[in-house]
Amino acid sequence: MLQDILVTGLVNGGVYALLAIGFSLIFGVARIVNIAHTAFYMLAAYCFYSLLVKAGLGFAVSGIVSVAAVTLFSVLCYRLVIEPVREHESAVLIATIALALVFQELMLFSFGGHYLGIPSTLDGVVNLAGVSVPYQRLLILVVAALMLVATWALLYRTRLGLAIRATANDIEVASLMGMNVDRVAMATVAISVALAAIAGVVVAPVLVVDPFMWLSPLVTMLAIVVLGGLGSLKGSLIGALVIGYVEAITVFALPSGAFLKGAVALSIMVLVLLVRPEGLYGVVFEEER
C-alpha cells in the first residue's frame, strides 16, 4: 500500500505541478490572477483531439501544433482583452473569468457536451515496485520534470529570464532600468500558457475531454499555488506534490471517502494559510504588506 501511495502521489503531483507553475509565474510577474489558465489547458486538449483524432495527424505534429496555436492565441487574447484593462485589477479578474466561460461555451457549442477520448501516446504498463503504472503516466512525469527544468533554465540562465525576474521583483524599477515591461508581461503570458498547453496535450490522453474539464483542475491548481505561496515556483512544485500525496493518501486510507479527496486537499490549504498567511514560500509584496 505504501508503494501505491508513493507512486500514485508522485505521478498526480507531476501533472499539478505543470499547471501550477505557469499560473504562479504569470501572477508573480504580471499580478494577473488568470482564472482562464486551465481553460487554455482545455483548449489545448480539444485542439490536440481535433488534430489527432479528427484530422489524423501524428502525435508529434498534433502536439506541437496545438501547443503553438494555443500559445499564439493566448497572446492575442492578452492583447485584445487583458491589456486594455490592466489598470483595473477587478476588471482583469472578471475578464479572465469571462474568457474561460467563452472558451467553455465555444467548445460546448462546437463539440457538444460529449466526453471525448484521446488515444494514449504510449500504450502499455510498467511494473514499478509492485504497482502497475501505464507508460502514458510516466510520460507525463517525464514531461513535467523536463518542463520544470526548462522553466528554471529560462528564468535563471537567459536574459529574458532575468528581465522576468526583475519585473516580478519590482515593476517600476525594472521599467526605469529600460526594460519593456509590457513586452516582458506578454512573454510571461506566452510561457505560462505554453506550460498549460503542454499539460493539456500530455495529460488529456489519460482523462476525458469535455467542456467543463477546466473547473476541477482550476480549483486544485489554485489550492496548490496558494498553499505554496503565490508567485513562488518552488512553492508551487512543493504544493503540487503535497496535494498529490494528500489526495492519494485520502483514497487509500478511506476508500469509501474517495470523493472527499478534493475537499481534504482544500482543507489542508486552509490549514496552511491559517499558520502562514502568505503560503509556504510566498513573497510578501510591497503593496500588499
Added chain:
Amino acid sequence: MMRSFLMAVALAAASTAQAQGTIKFAILGPMAFVQGENHWAGAEMARDEINKAGGIAVGGKKMQVELIRADTNEVQSVPDATNATERVISRDKADFLIGGFRSEAVLAMQEIAMDSKKIFLGAGAADARLGENVEKNYDRYKYWFRVTPTKSPDLFRSLVAILGSIGDQMRQALKKEQPAVAIVAEKTAWTEPIMKALQATLPKMKMEVVGTWQPSAVATDVTAELSAIERAGADIVFTVISGPVGISLGRQMGERNMKAVAFGINVEAQKDEFWAATAGKGNFVSTLDTYSEVEITPKTVPFVRAFKERYKKAPTYTAATYDAIMMLKAAIEQAGTTDADKLVPVLEKMEHVGTAAVASWDKRHDLIWAVGKTAGIGVQWQDGKKVPFWPPEVKGMQPFKMPAR
C-alpha cells in the same frame, strides 16, 4: 429594463404563432448533452410517425403533434431549468411536458408542472422521491409519471439478477468458489440504497466483498482507487455510476490491463460514444441498459434500426420520449380529450407496449418491474461493439466475455 421585457414578450409571442389544431408537447432536456439530444431525437421520431399517419384522433378530429424544444441547461443551472419549464407552460402554452434528467432540477420542475396541473412524463431522472410525491400527495402530484428509468430498488433487482449469471460464469472459468467483488459507487444519494442492499446481498450470493470505493461522480482520475482494487484482488468491479467517472474507470482499467471485469450501472457505457471516449480501452465493460437490437418488445428492433439510420447512432434511455408521446397518444385517443384530469386515470390503467419496455404503473406512477418487460438488458463492450447478453431468454443475445488471464 421594462422595455427589454416588453420586447422579449412581443418577440416571444411572435415567434410562437399559434398553430391551429395541434397538440403541443414540450421536450425539456439539456440539449447540448447526450441526454437532451436523445430526448429530442426520440420525440422527433414519434412526431414524424404520428403526423405522417394523420395525427392524433381527439373526439373525431385529427390533431397534429407539435414539439417545443426547451433547453433546460439543467446540468449547469437549476434555476434555468425551472425557468424553461415555466416558459413552456405559460408562454408556449404546452399541453404536455416530457423529459428532464438531473434529479435536483427535475424535483424543482415537477413542482412547477404540478402548480399548473400539466401532465409531466419524466424521462431521465431516477430519484425515488419523484414517485414518492405521488403517493404522499396524490391530488397534487398525480400528473407526474415516470416513463424511464425504473426506480432505484428495481434497478437493484435487475442488477442482482444479471450479477448472478455473471458470477456463475466466473466460478466455472476461475474454478473459484467465491468470486471477489469490489464495489465502486459514485458518492451520490441515488447509489446509497443500491450499495447498502448490495453489501447485504452479495455474501448470500456466495460472493466476497473486498471493499467499497466511492469516488466523486465527476472524478477524472481513479488510478489510486484502481491500484487499491488490484491489490485487493477483485474479480468483478461492480459499478454504480452515472457520471463521467464511468469513462475514466473503463479506460484506466483497460490501460492497466486489469483482469477484473466491470459490471453494474455505468450510464456513460450505455452511450455509443463510450468506445471512442475511452479511446478503445473500455473492452469488457458491461452495464445495465435500455435499448439494443433485441426483442424486448416487438417495437424495439424496428425503432432502434430507424433511430440508427436517422441519427447515425444508437439511442440511449432518454430516447424513451418516443414511448412517452406514443403513450399519451393512446391515452388521448382512448379518452377523447387532452384534459389532464381525465387523462390521468386512463394512463394509470394502461399497459403500453413501448420500445423500451412494456409499461404499466404502480401507485407511485413508476414502472412495475418485470424481467423481459421493464427490467432492462445487460450489455457488454466487446471490441468496439456494444453486445447484449441478458436476459438470455430474449432473442438476439450473445455470450458474456471475460479478459484472458
Added chain:
Amino acid sequence: MYWLRRGWAELKNEVFVLPSRTAVLAWALALLVLPYVYGDPYVLRIVTLTCLFAIFAASWDLLAGYTGQVNFGHALFFGAGAYASALVSLNFGVTPWVTVWIGALVATAFGVVVGYLCQRLRGSYLSLATLAFPLIALGLLFAFPDFSGGELGVSGLRRLATTVTANYYVAVLAMLAVVFGLWLIADSKFGLVLHAIRDDEVAARASGINTPRYKLAVFAVSAFAAGLAGALFAHYIRVAGPSTLETALSFQVVIWGIFGGAATIYGPVAAVFILYPLTEWLANFRAIGELRLLIFAVIVLLVLLFMPRGLSPWVRDRIETACPRCKQRNRAWRSACRLCGAPLENRGRSAISEKLKSP
C-alpha cells in the same frame, strides 16, 4: 397634509435633483406595479429570481467592493442559507417565514467563521482561499446524504406564499428592503471605515480603527444578506440543492458585481437586472437560445473594454458631475452646484464648445 407636503418636499429636494435617484425611484415603482400591468407568470418568475440574485450580488459588493475582501466563495453563504432554512423547515415543520431568518443567521455564523479564518489573508490569497470553502462544504454535504440529500438536495419545501403574485411581492419587497439597508450601511460612517480598510488597511489601523473587528462585522452582514437570498431562493424553487454552492454561482456573483460597478451597491443590482433577464430573454430564441451563456460572456467582455470600472459608474459619470468644491453630485447639465453654488465645469458642454472653437 403636513406630512404629505413634507414628503413631497423631500422627494423634490433629495430625489428629483439627481437623475440617478430619479431612475432608482422609477425602477422601484415599476417593480411594484408590474403584476398589475403585466401579470404573466413567466415574466413574474424571472423578475422574482432576478430580485433574489440582486440581493445576493449586493451583499457581495458590500464585502468585496467596499471592504476589498474579494470573496470568490460567496456561494457558501447563499447555500448555507438555503440548506439551513430548508432543513429546519422540513424537519421541524416550521413555517418558512421563520426559517428564512434562521437560514440567514446560520449563514451569518458561516460568515463570521470564514471572516475569522481569513483575517490575516490579503488580496489574492483571500480570494483564492475563500474559493475553497463552498467546495469543502459540498464535500461534507455529499458525505452525509441522509442529512443533506446528497446530489438531490432537500426537496418538497413549502413556499412562502401560495400565489405567483404574492411570491413576487415577497421577493421584490425583500430585495428593496435589503438593498436599501445595505446601501444605508455602505453610506454610513461604518461604510467610510470599510472604504478606508480597502484603500489602506495599515493606515486605517494606525488611525485607531480596529480593522479585524470591522472585517468580521462586514463578513457577518454580507453573509446575512446572502443567506437570506439563498433561503428565499430555496423556498421559491422548492429545492435546496448542491447547485447553490457551485463555483459557477460564486463566479457569477463576481461577474455581476464587477460588471455593474464595484463599491456602489446599486451597480451590482443593476447588473443583475440587466444580465439575468437578458440571458433568459436570449433563451427565447430557438436559434441562439443554447448559445446564451456565450453571448453573455462576450457582452461582459465588451462592456469591460469600454467601461473598465463597470457599468453604473460609467453611466453615472455621463449624467451627473461632482461639484469641485463641496463634492456633492449634480445633474450633468447644471451650470452651478445645487448646494454651494460653485460653478460646475460641464464636460459635455465644454467639449462641444471646444470643438466649435477649434477650426
